[in-house]
Amino acid sequence: MGQISLRAVTFVGAAPLFRNLDLVVADGDRVGLVAGNGGGKSTLLRCLAGAAEPTAGEIVRSRGLRVGLVEQDVPQPLLDLPLEEAVRRAIPAGERAAMGWRVDLVLDELDTPAELRPRPVRALSGGWQRLALVARAWIADPDLLLLDEPTNHLDLAKIRLLEDWLTSPQRDVPMVVASHDRRFLDRVTNRTLFLRPDASRLYAHPYGRARQLLADDDAAAAARLERDAREVVRLRRSAGALRNIGINSRSDAAQKKSMQMAARADALEQTLRPPERPRSADIRLASRDTHARVLLAADDVTVRAPDGRALFRTGKLELRQGDRVVLLGANGAGKSQFVALVRRAVAGEPVPGMRIQPSVVLGYLDQEMSQLDAARTPHDLLASAVRLGDQRITSLLAGAGFPVDRQRQPVGRLSPGQRARLGLLALRLAEPNFYLLDEPTNHLDIPGRERLEAEILAQGATALLVSHDRSFVATVGSRWLRIERGRLVELEAPPGEG
Numbered sequence: 001m002g003q004i005s006l007r008a009v010t011f012v013g014a015a016p017l018f019r020n021l022d023l024v025v026a027d028g029d030r031v032g033l034v035a036g037n038g039g040g041k042s043t044l045l046r047c048l049a050g051a052a053e054p055t056a057g058e059i060v061r062s063r064g065l066r067v068g069l070v071e072q073d074v075p076q077p078l079l080d081l082p083l084e085e086a087v088r089r090a091i092p093a094g095e096r097a098a099m100g101w102r103v104d105l106v107l108d109e110l111d112t113p114a115e116l117r118p119r120p121v122r123a124l125s126g127g128w129q130r131l132a133l134v135a136r137a138w139i140a141d142p143d144l145l146l147l148d149e150p151t152n153h154l155d156l157a158k159i160r161l162l163e164d165w166l167t168s169p170q171r172d173v174p175m176v177v178a179s180h181d182r183r184f185l186d187r188v189t190n191r192t193l194f195l196r197p198d199a200s201r202l203y204a205h206p207y208g209r210a211r212q213l214l215a216d217d218d219a220a221a222a223a224r225l226e227r228d229a230r231e232v233v234r235l236r237r238s239a240g241a242l243r244n245i246g247i248n249s250r251s252d253a254a255q256k257k258s259m260q261m262a263a264r265a266d267a268l269e270q271t272l273r274p275p276e277r278p279r280s281a282d283i284r285l286a287s288r289d290t291h292a293r294v295l296l297a298a299d300d301v302t303v304r305a306p307d308g309r310a311l312f313r314t315g316k317l318e319l320r321q322g323d324r325v326v327l328l329g330a331n332g333a334g335k336s337q338f339v340a341l342v343r344r345a346v347a348g349e350p351v352p353g354m355r356i357q358p359s360v361v362l363g364y365l366d367q368e369m370s371q372l373d374a375a376r377t378p379h380d381l382l383a384s385a386v387r388l389g390d391q392r393i394t395s396l397l398a399g400a401g402f403p404v405d406r407q408r409q410p411v412g413r414l415s416p417g418q419r420a421r422l423g424l425l426a427l428r429l430a431e432p433n434f435y436l437l438d439e440p441t442n443h444l445d446i447p448g449r450e451r452l453e454a455e456i457l458a459q460g461a462t463a464l465l466v467s468h469d470r471s472f473v474a475t476v477g478s479r480w481l482r483i484e485r486g487r488l489v490e491l492e493a494p495p496g497e498g
Contacts, residue, residue, distance in 0.1 A: 003024060003025060003026035003027070003061075003062050003065075004024075004048060004060070004061050004062070004065065004144060004174075004268075005023070005024045005025075005059070005061075005175070005216045006021055006023050006048075006058075006059055007021040007022060007057055007058045007060070008020045008021070008056065008057040008058070009021040009022075009023075009054045009056070009057030009058070010055050010056040010057050011040060011043055011044070011047065011052075011054050011057060012098070013054050013129075014057045015045070015197070016039030016197045016198075017043055017044075017195070017197065018040050018196065018197065018200055019047070019124045019197065019198060019199050020193050020199075020339065021044075021057070021195075021198075023193065023202065025144065025174045025176060025462055026174060027174060028174070028190075029152055029174045029175070029191055030172075030174070030175045030176065030177065030181065030188060030189045030191065031177070031179075031189060031191045031192070031193055031202075032177055032185040032189035032191065032192040032206065032207050033045070033176055033177060033178040033180075033191060033193050033212075033461075034179075034185070034194050034195065034207065034243065034446065035178075035194070035195035035445070036445040036446075036447060037417035037418075037443070037444075037445045038415065038447075038450070039195055039196075040195050041114065041148065041178035041195060041473060042071075042072070042178065044178075044195065044314065045069060045102045045148050045176065045178060046069070047059060047144045048067065048144075048146055048176060049069040049418070050067065051069070051151070052073065052323065053428070054286055056404075058083030058424060059326030064303045064398075065143050065144060066104070066140065066141060066142045066143045066144070066316075067142055067144045067146065068137030068138060068140055068142030068144070069137060069146045069147045069148070069461055070130075070133045070134050070136075070145075070146065070147045070148060071133065071148050071258055072139045072142050072148050072149050072152065074121055074129050074132070075471075077378065078121050079120065079122040079382050080120050080121070081120065081121055081125060081239070082118045082119060082120060082121075083112070083116055083118070083119055083120075083121055083128070083132055084104075084107065084117040084118065084119065085101050086121050086132060087103050087106065087132060087134065087135045087136050088100055088103045088138055088139075089135070090135075090136035090139050090434070091103075091139055091140060092138050092140070094273055102139050103139065105137045105317060106138055107135060108447050109170075109178070110131050110134065110135055110161065110162075111161055112128070112131070116128060116236070124152030125153070125331050125332065126151070126152070126331075127153045127154045127158050127216065127331045128153060129153070129450070130151075130152060130250065130498070131149060131154075131162070131185065132140070134147070134150060134162070134165075137173075137225045137327060142173060142175060143174075143399050144172060144174050144175070144176075145173055145174070145175045145176075146176050146485055147175065147176070147177045147178065147179075148178050149178060149179055149180070150177065151179060151184050151185075151380070151468070152442065152470060153248070153442075154331075155330050155331045155468055156328065156468055156470065158331070158332055159181070159184060159468060159470075161186055163184060163187045166188045167187065167188055170239065175188070175189075177384065180214050180444065180445050180449065181469060181470075181471075182207055182208070182446060182469075182471045183471055184447055185191060185206060185207035185465065185489045186206045186207050186208050187206075189206050189207065190204070190205070190206060191203065191204050191205070191210075192207050192210035192211075194305075195209070199212055200282050201217065206341050217451040221237045225272060226239065226381055227380075228268055228271065228272060229272055231268060232265050232268050232269050232272065233480050234262075235261045235262070235264055235265035236262065236265045238257045239259075239261035239265065239321075240258070242254050242255070242258035242261065242401070243255060245290060246258055260310075260327045267376070277310075281443075282425055283400070283451040283452050283455060284428055284455055284457065284458065285424070285428050285435075285452075285455040285458075285459050285461065286431045287431065287432065287459040287461050287462075288361060288431045288433050288435055289492075290321065290357070290359045290360070290361075291359070291432065291434045292321060292357040292359050293321055294318050294319070294321075294353070295319050295356070295433075295434050295462055296317075296318070296319040296345075296355070296356055296357070296360075296434075296464075297317070297318050297319075297354070297355045297362050298311055298314040298315075298317040298318075298353060298354045298355075299314075299316055299318070299353040299354075299356050300315055300316065301313065301314045301341070301351065301353040301355075302314075302340045303334045303341060304335075304337065305334070305337060309331065310486070311334030311337060311483075311486070312333065312483050312486045312487055312488060313335040313443065313486065313487055313488075314322055314338075314353075314487075314488050315487060315488055317481075317488065318433075319462065319464060320461060322462055322463070322478070323462055323479055324334070324339055324461065324463045324468070324469060324476055324477055324478045324479070325463065325464050325465070325478070325479045325480075325481060326457065326465050326473050326476070326477035326479070326480045326481070326494070327339075327464065327465065327481050327482075327483070328464050328473070328480060328482040328491075328495065330448065333483040334483055334485065335466045336366070336367070336438055336466065337434055339366070339423060339438045339464070340464060341354070342356075342436055342464060343362065343364055343436060344497065346360055346434075346436075354367070359433070360433065360434045361430070361433050361434065362432055362434055362436055363430055363432030363435045363436065363437075364427075364435075364436045365420075365424070365425045365427060365436075365437050365440050366437065366438045366439075367438050367442055369419040369420060369422070369423045369441040371389070372408050372411050372419060372422060372423055372426070373411060374410060374411050374413065374432060375410055375411070376410065376411060377400055377407065377409060377410060377437070378406070378407050378409075378411060378414075378422050379393055379394070379397065379408055381411065381422070381426065382425070382426065382429065385426060385429060385430070394407060394418070396425060397422075397425070400421045400422065400424075400425045402421075402422070403416070411433075415443075416443035417440070417443045417444065417445065420440070420442070420443040420444055420448075421444075421448070424440070433462060433464065434462050434464075435463035435464070435465070436463070436464050437460050437464070437466070437467075438465075438466045439467060439468070440465065440467065441467055441469045441472050444479050445456065448473055449469065449471070452470060452472075453475045453476050456476050457475075461474075465477070470494070470495065473494050473495070474494040478496055480494050480495070483494075
């Protein structure tokens with residue numbers, strides 16, 4: 001085992017991501033790394049792995065430290081390799097012949113079906129590609145494991161599998177885990193680093209408890225700032241009064257005391273700069289009224305895969321006004337196919353067994369925000385969708401986290417998080433009465449997810465949602481349907497709640 005130490009590490013890109021960061025990751029440490037989209041999580045992990053250099057400061061690694069980094073995307077050269085070969089290539093070339101047996105061992109630990117192992121990585125689902133990257137990092141026998149958004153594209157069963165795998169005694173190595181999945185962080189970490197541009201904060205607790213302590217510390221800092229600001233005003237007022245007394249009475253002592261008070265006020269005022277905080281995007285929704293009681297009814301509709309295979313039957317299903325139905329199931333079970341079927345039915349395509357209330361106004365988002373034209377700019381997209389002036393559209397986009405220069409760039413050049421915020425803004429302006437959302441939290445950071453939760457609840461929105469974020473599922477859902485053995489089963493409580 002070994003450790004890695006950061007001493008006054010700073011990274012400045014287009015803007016400062018973090019400054020003067022001190023951190024030691026040693027045996028037994030499982031550090032959750034929390035920041036907003038673009039807040040420096042991936043950059044810090046790459047610095048820890050030696051794949052990027054900080055702007056300033058020093059990173060000291062134990063002699064011979066082996067670091068395993070699970071990045072968010074599969075490297076291009078691996079996509080056409082069979083899964084088992086892509087994992088085997090992570091073993092140093094000189095050790096592959098002797099250590100090749102570990103490939104099956106690691107894939108077995110991750111419950112990888114035998115039929116997937118010879119398939120090209122390109123042909124695997126996003127979830128299995130993520131687990132392939134985890135297997136590659138682990139098979140190299142690292143002393144330190146770094147994971148960048150490891151739950152992306154995983155269904156609930158695979159998230160639990162990964163949690164169990166990471167917390168098993170066999171994974172007794174230090175870890176740093178960057179994630180927006182609140183429950184995952186609570187399950188697999190024991191320390192939390194909140195990465196900030198000015199002063200990052202480290203707590204010896206998992207995310208939930210650390211978040212409370214951070215809020216308490218931020219509140220105390222705000223109160224101290226306000227108290228010091230009042231003290232500056234008091235000192236200046238007292239200094240002015242003493243100066244007048246000194247002038248009128250020709251008292252050198254009073255004037256000297258006045259100058260001392262003014263100097264104290266100046267010194268204290270220099271400390272009153274509010275801390276830098278990343279600005280959270282303003283996610284808001286809107287809903288229009290409908291007098292319909294049932295917005296969607298399905299009478300034993302068969303949901304099929306693109307190749308025509310039957311995936312499941314709905315049985316008798318009604319979505320009533322105010323329902324927030326969360327659709328659950330393994331990757332490939334048919335969740336997105338059902339969402340697509342509902343969308344086609346709302347658009348007027350005949351779907352045998354499915355009835356849509358004519359007053360339904362749909363608000364739709366899919367996982368990749370494919371409804372957004374990649375060649376158009378955010379400003380053009382909104383201008384063509386709603387009758388608002390340029391100034392109003394510019395203001396709305398700025399509130400959603402788009403600086404003016406980004407508003408005129410093609411959507412295809414935006415980050416996934418930016419596309420998600422743009423899609424949600426377009427959704428708000430459409431004022432739907434039925435939300436159809438397929439993995440809406442995939443590219444949102446924690447504040448964005450919490451803001452979306454609050455808005456869905458505040459609007460009393462009727463919604464059909466697909467999500468693997470357990471906190472989101474439990475907070476937003478009023479009904480939970482799971483695809484099991486070819487049919488829909490209604491649960492009494494969200495997964496893990498009862």
